[in-house]
Amino acid sequence: MDLFSTDGTESWWQEPICPGAVVLRQFATAATTDILTTLDGLIADAPLRQMQTPGGGKMSAALSACGDYGWVSDRRGYRYAAIDPLTQQAWPEMPDLLSTLAARAAAAAGYPHYSPDVCLINCYETGAKMGLHQDKDELDFSAPIVSVSLGVPANFQFGGAKRTDKPVKIPLQHGDVVVWGGPARLNFHGVLTVRKALHPLTGSRRFNLTFRKTH
DNA sequence: AAGTATCT
DNA sequence: TACC
Numbered sequence: 052m053d054l055f056s057t058d059g060t061e062s063w064w065q066e067p068i069c070p071g072a073v074v075l076r077q078f079a080t081a082a083t084t085d086i087l088t089t090l091d092g093l094i095a096d097a098p099l100r101q102m103q104t105p106g107g108g109k110m111s112a113a114l115s116a117c118g119d120y121g122w123v124s125d126r127r128g129y130r131y132a133a134i135d136p137l138t139q140q141a142w143p144e145m146p147d148l149l150s151t152l153a154a155r156a157a158a159a160a161g162y163p164h165y166s167p168d169v170c171l172i173n174c175y176e177t178g179a180k181m182g183l184h185q186d187k188d189e190l191d192f193s194a195p196i197v198s199v200s201l202g203v204p205a206n207f208q209f210g211g212a213k214r215t216d217k218p219v220k221i222p223l224q225h226g227d228v229v230v231w232g233g234p235a236r237l238n239f240h241g242v243l244t245v246r247k248a249l250h251p252l253t254g255s256r257r258f259n260l261t262f263r264k265t266h
Numbered sequence: 267a268a269g270t271a272t273c274t
Numbered sequence: 275t276a277c278c
Binding site: 109122183 | 270
Binding site for chain 1: 276277278
Protein backbone atom coordinates (compact mmCIF):
# COMPACT_ATOMS: atom_id res chain seq x y z
CA MET A 52 0.00 0.00 0.00
CA ASP A 53 1.32 3.41 -0.97
CA LEU A 54 0.83 5.98 1.81
CA PHE A 55 0.98 9.71 1.20
CA SER A 56 1.31 12.56 3.68
CA THR A 57 2.42 15.94 2.39
CA ASP A 58 2.11 18.22 5.40
CA GLY A 59 1.04 16.05 8.30
CA THR A 60 -2.61 17.13 8.00
CA GLU A 61 -3.61 14.62 5.35
CA SER A 62 -3.07 10.91 5.08
CA TRP A 63 -4.49 8.88 2.27
CA TRP A 64 -3.59 5.89 0.16
CA GLN A 65 -4.53 4.53 -3.22
CA GLU A 66 -5.92 1.20 -4.32
CA PRO A 67 -5.89 0.37 -8.05
CA ILE A 68 -9.13 -1.00 -9.52
CA CYS A 69 -8.00 -1.65 -13.10
CA PRO A 70 -5.87 0.19 -15.67
CA GLY A 71 -7.08 3.81 -15.62
CA ALA A 72 -9.12 3.54 -12.39
CA VAL A 73 -8.11 3.97 -8.76
CA VAL A 74 -9.61 4.54 -5.31
CA LEU A 75 -8.02 7.34 -3.26
CA ARG A 76 -8.90 6.27 0.25
CA GLN A 77 -9.68 9.08 2.71
CA PHE A 78 -8.43 11.64 0.18
CA ALA A 79 -11.14 14.20 1.01
CA THR A 80 -11.61 13.49 4.70
CA ALA A 81 -9.92 16.62 6.06
CA ALA A 82 -12.12 18.96 4.00
CA THR A 83 -15.51 17.28 4.37
CA THR A 84 -17.06 19.70 6.89
CA ASP A 85 -16.39 22.63 4.54
CA ILE A 86 -17.55 20.60 1.53
CA LEU A 87 -20.85 19.76 3.20
CA THR A 88 -21.42 23.40 4.19
CA THR A 89 -20.76 24.34 0.57
CA LEU A 90 -23.20 21.65 -0.57
CA ASP A 91 -25.93 23.07 1.65
CA GLY A 92 -25.63 26.39 -0.15
CA LEU A 93 -25.63 24.79 -3.60
CA ILE A 94 -28.75 22.70 -3.03
CA ALA A 95 -30.53 25.72 -1.56
CA ASP A 96 -30.15 27.36 -5.00
CA ALA A 97 -30.61 24.22 -7.16
CA PRO A 98 -32.71 21.79 -5.09
CA LEU A 99 -32.13 18.05 -5.14
CA ARG A 100 -34.77 16.33 -7.23
CA GLN A 101 -35.57 12.79 -8.41
CA MET A 102 -35.42 12.88 -12.19
CA GLN A 103 -37.71 11.04 -14.57
CA THR A 104 -36.17 8.47 -16.89
CA PRO A 105 -37.15 8.01 -20.56
CA GLY A 106 -38.95 4.76 -19.75
CA GLY A 107 -41.28 6.56 -17.34
CA GLY A 108 -39.55 5.52 -14.13
CA LYS A 109 -38.01 7.74 -11.49
CA MET A 110 -34.43 7.68 -10.24
CA SER A 111 -34.13 6.73 -6.58
CA ALA A 112 -31.16 9.03 -6.04
CA ALA A 113 -31.93 12.76 -5.96
CA LEU A 114 -29.73 14.93 -8.20
CA SER A 115 -28.52 18.48 -8.51
CA ALA A 116 -25.45 20.05 -10.10
CA CYS A 117 -23.15 23.01 -10.20
CA GLY A 118 -20.87 24.38 -12.90
CA ASP A 119 -21.58 25.35 -16.50
CA TYR A 120 -24.12 22.56 -17.08
CA GLY A 121 -26.16 19.97 -15.22
CA TRP A 122 -27.06 16.45 -16.25
CA VAL A 123 -30.78 16.19 -16.97
CA SER A 124 -33.03 13.18 -17.54
CA ASP A 125 -36.67 13.24 -18.59
CA ARG A 126 -39.01 11.32 -20.89
CA ARG A 127 -37.08 12.66 -23.87
CA GLY A 128 -33.70 11.29 -22.84
CA TYR A 129 -30.44 12.29 -21.18
CA ARG A 130 -28.49 15.45 -21.85
CA TYR A 131 -26.43 18.24 -20.31
CA ALA A 132 -28.33 21.51 -19.98
CA ALA A 133 -27.07 25.00 -19.09
CA ILE A 134 -30.42 25.89 -17.48
CA ASP A 135 -31.84 23.95 -14.53
CA PRO A 136 -35.32 22.84 -15.67
CA LEU A 137 -36.58 23.04 -12.06
CA THR A 138 -35.54 26.62 -11.28
CA GLN A 139 -35.28 27.89 -14.88
CA GLN A 140 -32.00 29.49 -13.79
CA ALA A 141 -28.38 28.73 -14.57
CA TRP A 142 -26.84 26.10 -12.30
CA PRO A 143 -24.80 27.53 -9.41
CA GLU A 144 -21.17 28.28 -10.17
CA MET A 145 -18.76 25.51 -9.18
CA PRO A 146 -17.05 26.64 -5.95
CA ASP A 147 -13.24 26.74 -5.98
CA LEU A 148 -13.19 24.36 -3.01
CA LEU A 149 -14.79 21.68 -5.20
CA SER A 150 -12.90 22.26 -8.44
CA THR A 151 -9.61 22.35 -6.54
CA LEU A 152 -10.39 19.11 -4.73
CA ALA A 153 -11.27 17.42 -8.03
CA ALA A 154 -8.10 18.65 -9.71
CA ARG A 155 -5.95 17.46 -6.80
CA ALA A 156 -7.57 14.02 -6.89
CA ALA A 157 -7.19 13.72 -10.65
CA ALA A 158 -3.52 14.69 -10.44
CA ALA A 159 -2.94 12.16 -7.66
CA ALA A 160 -4.45 9.49 -9.90
CA GLY A 161 -2.21 10.41 -12.83
CA TYR A 162 -4.47 12.85 -14.69
CA PRO A 163 -2.87 16.32 -14.45
CA HIS A 164 -4.42 19.58 -15.74
CA TYR A 165 -7.98 18.51 -14.91
CA SER A 166 -10.53 21.31 -15.27
CA PRO A 167 -14.08 19.95 -14.89
CA ASP A 168 -16.98 22.12 -16.07
CA VAL A 169 -19.67 20.13 -14.22
CA CYS A 170 -20.07 18.69 -10.72
CA LEU A 171 -23.11 16.44 -10.36
CA ILE A 172 -24.49 16.17 -6.84
CA ASN A 173 -26.19 12.85 -6.06
CA CYS A 174 -28.05 12.27 -2.78
CA TYR A 175 -28.86 8.69 -1.74
CA GLU A 176 -31.31 8.08 1.08
CA THR A 177 -31.66 4.62 2.57
CA GLY A 178 -32.80 2.25 -0.20
CA ALA A 179 -31.58 4.39 -3.11
CA LYS A 180 -29.36 2.86 -5.78
CA MET A 181 -27.93 3.55 -9.23
CA GLY A 182 -28.06 0.88 -11.91
CA LEU A 183 -25.00 -0.04 -13.97
CA HIS A 184 -24.40 2.62 -16.60
CA GLN A 185 -21.75 4.44 -18.60
CA ASP A 186 -21.00 8.18 -18.35
CA LYS A 187 -21.17 8.79 -22.08
CA ASP A 188 -23.17 11.99 -22.50
CA GLU A 189 -20.00 14.12 -22.29
CA LEU A 190 -18.28 15.47 -25.39
CA ASP A 191 -14.78 14.99 -23.96
CA PHE A 192 -13.81 11.44 -23.03
CA SER A 193 -10.14 12.37 -22.66
CA ALA A 194 -10.84 13.80 -19.19
CA PRO A 195 -11.45 11.45 -16.26
CA ILE A 196 -14.42 11.19 -13.93
CA VAL A 197 -13.73 12.11 -10.30
CA SER A 198 -16.22 10.75 -7.74
CA VAL A 199 -16.24 11.89 -4.10
CA SER A 200 -18.17 9.93 -1.45
CA LEU A 201 -19.60 11.66 1.63
CA GLY A 202 -21.80 10.45 4.48
CA VAL A 203 -23.06 6.92 4.94
CA PRO A 204 -21.13 4.13 3.19
CA ALA A 205 -22.13 2.44 -0.05
CA ASN A 206 -20.97 -0.38 -2.27
CA PHE A 207 -19.78 0.88 -5.64
CA GLN A 208 -19.77 -1.47 -8.60
CA PHE A 209 -17.08 -0.99 -11.21
CA GLY A 210 -17.36 -3.09 -14.36
CA GLY A 211 -15.78 -3.15 -17.79
CA ALA A 212 -16.48 -1.69 -21.19
CA LYS A 213 -19.41 -4.07 -21.75
CA ARG A 214 -22.52 -4.26 -19.61
CA THR A 215 -22.01 -8.01 -19.35
CA ASP A 216 -18.52 -7.67 -17.83
CA LYS A 217 -18.70 -8.75 -14.19
CA PRO A 218 -18.27 -5.71 -11.90
CA VAL A 219 -16.02 -5.64 -8.87
CA LYS A 220 -17.68 -4.46 -5.64
CA ILE A 221 -15.87 -1.60 -3.91
CA PRO A 222 -17.00 -0.46 -0.46
CA LEU A 223 -16.77 3.35 -0.27
CA GLN A 224 -16.68 5.43 2.89
CA HIS A 225 -16.89 9.12 3.74
CA GLY A 226 -13.91 10.90 2.18
CA ASP A 227 -13.04 8.22 -0.38
CA VAL A 228 -12.52 9.38 -3.97
CA VAL A 229 -12.68 7.22 -7.10
CA VAL A 230 -11.01 8.43 -10.32
CA TRP A 231 -11.42 6.71 -13.68
CA GLY A 232 -10.28 7.75 -17.11
CA GLY A 233 -8.14 6.68 -20.05
CA PRO A 234 -8.85 3.01 -20.84
CA ALA A 235 -11.51 2.89 -18.07
CA ARG A 236 -13.31 6.15 -18.95
CA LEU A 237 -16.39 4.43 -20.40
CA ASN A 238 -16.53 1.50 -18.00
CA PHE A 239 -19.92 0.56 -16.59
CA HIS A 240 -20.46 1.46 -12.95
CA GLY A 241 -23.25 1.77 -10.41
CA VAL A 242 -24.18 1.87 -6.73
CA LEU A 243 -25.83 -1.00 -4.84
CA THR A 244 -28.83 -0.23 -2.62
CA VAL A 245 -27.69 2.01 0.25
CA ARG A 246 -28.29 0.39 3.63
CA LYS A 247 -29.76 2.18 6.62
CA ALA A 248 -26.98 3.90 8.58
CA LEU A 249 -26.19 7.17 10.30
CA HIS A 250 -23.25 9.47 9.69
CA PRO A 251 -22.50 12.31 12.14
CA LEU A 252 -22.26 14.90 9.34
CA THR A 253 -25.06 13.79 6.97
CA GLY A 254 -27.53 11.73 9.02
CA SER A 255 -29.00 8.93 6.90
CA ARG A 256 -27.79 10.33 3.59
CA ARG A 257 -24.95 9.55 1.22
CA PHE A 258 -23.77 12.35 -1.06
CA ASN A 259 -21.74 11.69 -4.17
CA LEU A 260 -20.03 14.43 -6.15
CA THR A 261 -19.02 13.49 -9.70
CA PHE A 262 -16.88 15.83 -11.69
CA ARG A 263 -16.67 15.76 -15.47
CA LYS A 264 -15.49 17.72 -18.49
CA THR A 265 -18.59 17.77 -20.65
CA HIS A 266 -17.68 20.30 -23.33
C1' DA B 267 -31.91 4.38 -21.13
C1' DA B 268 -28.58 6.49 -14.73
C1' DG B 269 -35.23 2.24 -15.20
C1' DT B 270 -38.42 -1.06 -16.15
C1' DA B 271 -40.94 -4.69 -18.41
C1' DT B 272 -40.52 -8.53 -20.87
C1' DC B 273 -38.14 -12.24 -23.23
C1' DT B 274 -35.31 -16.48 -23.53
C1' DT C 275 -33.40 -7.02 -25.35
C1' DA C 276 -36.69 -3.20 -26.24
C1' DC C 277 -38.16 0.83 -25.28
C1' DC C 278 -38.70 6.31 -29.71
